[in-house]
Every structure is written in C-alpha cells, then in structure tokens.
Amino acid sequence: MLAAVLAVTALAVPSAGAASADDRRPEQGRYYTGDFKISLNLYSFNVNMQAWLKNRKTAPPIDTLQAIRFAKEAGFDAVDVTAYYIPGFDFYEMPTKPRDEIMDYARQIRSLCEEVDIEISGTGASNDFASADPARRALDLERVKFWIDVAAEMGAPVMRVFSGVVPEDIDHLGWAGVAQQRVVPALQELADYGAARGVDLGLQNHGDMTATAEQTIQIMQWVNRPNIGIIDDTGYFRPFGSTTGLGYNWYGDIAKVLPYTNNFQLKKKPAGAETDELMDLERVFTDLRLSSYRGYIPLELLWVRGEPGYPRDLDEPPFTQIEQFFTQVKNAMHATRTRPFDAVHTALHALRRTGDLQEPAYALLTSTTQQAEHQFGSGHARQSIKSLEDFLSRLDSAASHGQATPNAQQELGRRVTALHDSFVDVFA
Template sequence: MSNIQSTEDSFAKVYTQIPTSHYLINNHNGPYYTGDYKLGLNLYSFSHNLSSWLQGSTDGAPPVDTMQLIRFAKEAGFDSVDITAYYIPGYENFTLPTKPVEEIVEYARNIKKLCAELGIAISGTGVKNDFADPNEERRALDIERVKYWIDIAVEMGAPVMRVFNGEIPEDILSQDWETIAKERIVPSLRECAEYGATKGVKIGMQNHGDMTSTADQVIRILEWVDHPNLGVVNDTGCYKKFNEKTGEGYAWYDDIEAVVPYTLNFQVKRKPAGPNTEQLTDLLEFFTRLRYSNYRGYIPLETLWVNADVNHPKYLSEPPYEQICDFLGLIRAAAESTKDHLSSKINR
C-alpha cells in the first residue's frame, strides 16, 4: 500500500498520452460533465480472502476481514465501500442467517461507526438471490432474505440493496423469457422495492449476464415493475447476447450507456466481456460516455479472478492490495483525463 501514489502517477502518464478525441462518441447533444466522480471499492474484489477469514481457512487465499478492508479502502484513497452482505458473519446464501439478529445488527452498526470515524461513505450492500427460479418457495424465501438484509442495510447506513434477477432457468426451453420475467422476477422485485421504500433503501437490480444480459432486458423489467424505488446496479462486465457464454464482440458500451439513466450504482470491471476473456475495459470510452449523462453517484470497482490468473489471490502471500490499487489508478487516471477536453460534441 506504500506505493499507491507512484502507481497512480504512472497510470496518469499513460492516459494523458492518448488523445481524448479518439474516444468521443456521436449523437450527444447534452452538456458534458467536467467535474469529479466518487470512486468506490466493492468488497467482493477480495472475495477469496474474505472467504478464508469467514471459513477460518489457512489453505487458500490469505484471510482478511471486513473491517480491515474498510481501513484499506480509506488508505488507498477510495471515496466509498460497498459492503456486500456476504461478508457480515452469519450471512447465508440459501437460508436466513445462522446467527442471532442482535449479533448481526451489532456488526452492521460497527461497520457504520468505523466508516464514520474514517470518513468513508457506504455506497451499498447486496445479497445473492434467484428470482427466476421455477420453485415458488425458493423465490419466497429469497424475498424474505432480501427484506431481512434491507433491515440490516438500514443499521449499516447502506442506501442501496443490490439484488440479482436470476439465473437462466432450465425451463427456459418450455417457457419464453418474457413470461418468466413477468411471472417470477417482476413480482419479486416489486415486493422488494415496496419494502425497501418503507425503510429508505433503494433496490438496485444488477445485470449479471443472466436473465438480464442486455440493456433491453434490463429496461423492460424496470418498466414492468414500474416502481420508483427500483433502479440498476450497472455492471460493466456482464452485457452480452442472451444465453451466450461471454460478451466477446458485443457492444458493451452502448448497453452500459443505455442503462445509465436508471443507474443507482456501478460495478466497473476490468474486462467488459467477462472474467474468462482477455480484452480490457476501455475506461476512457466509459468515462467519456458517462460524462454526457446526469450520473453523479458512486463508481465502485469490482475485480474478479479466475483460476488461470497468475496473480490469483490464492497464489499471493497477502491480499491483492497492489492489484486493486493498480485498477483504482487506471480508473482515476481515466476519469481525470476525460474531464477538461470537451465543451461540445466532436465526432470521431
């Protein structure tokens, strides 16, 4: 962590050598934002290390706990943290929590207290769920779980609860996408949105390369739910053709941009086509397009790892602090270098 500033300086030099006009896009008539963005860390970036801590494992990635990572985020220069609920002791993916609610509330309040002491914001939290599952009891349980964690989000001070729409179910062969979306996903999201509204917590459905793989699918579900407390966690690494394995060759930036007006929060990934692909996100393209929008919220980054990665956390002697700082440096440099170059539309 001691090399954070030098890392950022080196990335800034790289980006300022690239003409911004190369990244300009057509058909933008609105004002171009030249201010700063608030950058965040999604704690899922340290998923392997956090899992080692929660499981008490000494065989995998070096363990690190949630509180340690909040302190790291502040030291690294992040403006916010997304405290995925997975990393609150007692969380379970398929059942309600195994610990007494008093213990979970206390941990959530301690997170809020630490963030307040450090002066770092909490941009959101999230759970795992599957609202496309054919099993009605499973969907009902997931709704109950989301409501439980909305209550914890209130205690933690998280303004957004991230939920998924659901994996593509096996009965997609006998049902069509629209029917499954309208009969399973839409009612579930509406119930969560209504409950969140009573608690002051927005519901952000994340496009995850699942039942919402395209911007069109995202927007149609939003329109069908039709609730002011529902928006999107805009995941830059999950847009692709429906039911395709990866997003290689897809127009990711068009879909990212199309969903921005509905966006409550981001997850900016290193690779736009998925973690098993090679092409890196063009952060200049991303920020240039974003600056034509009205989005002024947090922009959290999230790193994913696959077993083939030589810098996978399980191979490292400490959590991937350096890799996270490197990615933050790239994002910060791209955000900075796109600030002042434009005052009007310039075509490529």
C-alpha cells in the same frame, strides 16, 4: 435445449424501442467535468474474505473491517459492503447467526466508516427470482428482506439484487413470461419493503435473465417503482444465453442503462473475467460525463484461477492489484475532465504550430469541429455524430494529400474517433 431457449426469447425479448418507452433521455449538449466518488466493492477481496469467514488457509485472510480500513488508506471515497462479508450471511438459507448479532456487526461497520470518514455506497445480497421452484423464490424473498433491514442499519443507500439464472422451463414460458410472472412481483415487493426502510433497490445486469440492456430496463419498467434503478455492471452485458460478452457491443449497453442507473460495478474486463480484452476506461468515463449519472463508481476486481495476481497465489491480500486498478480508474477520470471539443481544438492548434497540419486542412478541420460542437450544444447529437464522421473523412483526405502528417492523423483520429464512439454509445 439452448436452441429452443434462443428461439423462444427471440420472440419474447422486447425491442430497444419498447424498452426505452420511459422518457429518460441523455442530457444532450452537457458534459460533466467534475469528479465521481470512487468506491471499492469488497467483493474484490472475495477469496481472502471467504478464507476469513470459513477459517480456511486457502488464501491470506482479511476481514470486513480490515478491508474498510484499507479502502480508506488507499484513497477510496466509499466502500460497497456486500452482505456476503457480514458473519451470518448464507447464500441459500436464512442467516446462520442471531438477528441481534448481525445487526450489531452492521452497526460496527457504520461506526467504523464514520470514524475513518469513508462513505458506504451500497450493499448486495444473492437471490434467484427466476427459479422454477416457488419455495426457492419465497425463501429468497424473505432472505433479501432481512438483508435490506441490515442495509438500513448499516446506512447503505442501495441494496443490489439480481433477476436470477435462466430457468430450465424458459422454453415453456419464454423470457417475458418468466420475468413477469416470477421476477417482477418479487422485485415489486422488495422495492416497497425497501422504501419503507429508506433503502433503494438496484437490479444488476448479470448475464442471466438480465443479459442485455433491453432486458434489464424492461424488467425495471415492469416493476414500476420509484425507488428501483439499475446497477450498471460493466462486465456482464452479453447476448442472451451466451457465457461471455465476446463480440458484443457492451459499451452501447453500458451507456444505454445510464439514465436508469443508481449504482455501478466497474470491472476490468467488459466481456467477462475469463476473457482477455481490457475495459476502455476513458470511453466509460466519457460516456458517464455525457450522461446524467453522478453517483458512486464502485470498482470490482474479479479473479480467475491461474492468472497473475490470483489471491491464492499471493502472500497477502491483493492490495497492490486493487491499488493499480484504482490508479487506472482515477487516471481515466482525470483524463476525461476536459470538454471533448476543447481537447480537439487544442490538438488542432498544437499540430498547426508544429507544422504537422497545414493551413488548408487546419481551417477545414477546425470548421468541422466547430460545426459538430454547435450541433451537440444545440441538442442535436445525431447531427454532431455525422459531423465527426465528416471530420475523420476529411482528415484522411488531408493526409493523402500531404496536408497532415502521420502524427497529426494518428493524434486527431484517436481523439475524434473516441468522441464519436462515445456519442454513438450515449445518443445513437
């Protein structure tokens, strides 16, 4: 069936041009040098919190309030309190506990966050609006409405939702048919419901009906509500119908949805938890700084059975593993504070002083850097990209003529290639 699905969706999925009909554009010429608020998505404790909720001995348990206290002590600015960890949540049915009891727990969460001075960046629920079963879709609609009420009680600004898994009848309706007939009407109703309660809706790309940036943006535009944005999940962009993002340009998609983003999921691995390649965090933060996004950056660790640090193999919840990733995220944020062209100029000056870069090459590369900087500052990012490519070519030429040492070639090449790649992510 997969061949039929891909054949149908090749015609149904809108082009990048169609998906970007909105006039949201990156702010060319600007680079944000401030800090972002880093949040902990409590799904990072999923194995341990499920042990608590279900009274199992499969892993060291931790409850929601304990996880919030840990986040504060670890230095996080906020927490994303996924609804899964509020007693009474059910993935397939309406809540299993009385409404008053659930709302009381939501107030406890809000009160604790106020007490320890940590913000709530968002929450989320599960759903499948692409299902061919209308009863399933109707139930999920009512379930998510309930959890929007909980989000309002808890003080969460954004409710995270999904489009749904690719249904069995997609070869009949096509991607656009499923999206427009099933997913979009449900999201419109939820957006309106959330607006009345002061809660925004966040559509999360998740490798399903929203596998690509184009698909996710197109659905959001079809919904056409002011209080819906995209949850930029950095670990779930991939070709439609693929089980992983291996070989995919996930950085391009991460950047492409930034103008529409109202919350985040920063993952450790861009191609999926079961893959090996690690996220280039400095590239992600450079892309963020080139965009207009200034919201929370919730990080989320996913675990694969058997890998080092898998929670069931530990004597305590994965505190150390979360803190290590948090440190990596903060380091990447801090490393990208300096304006990128300033960093290149500084490197050029330093390499000239050490003799790694001789005067003719220094003058030419400095001039090329100034040209690229001026083009970017004037709002001509595509021209700046071309100048950065010229820089790399001239650097190679200087090295081949003995005017730049291998150290200079490596240092400047690394910096300018990283800047070029981020410009391509965000502007090309």
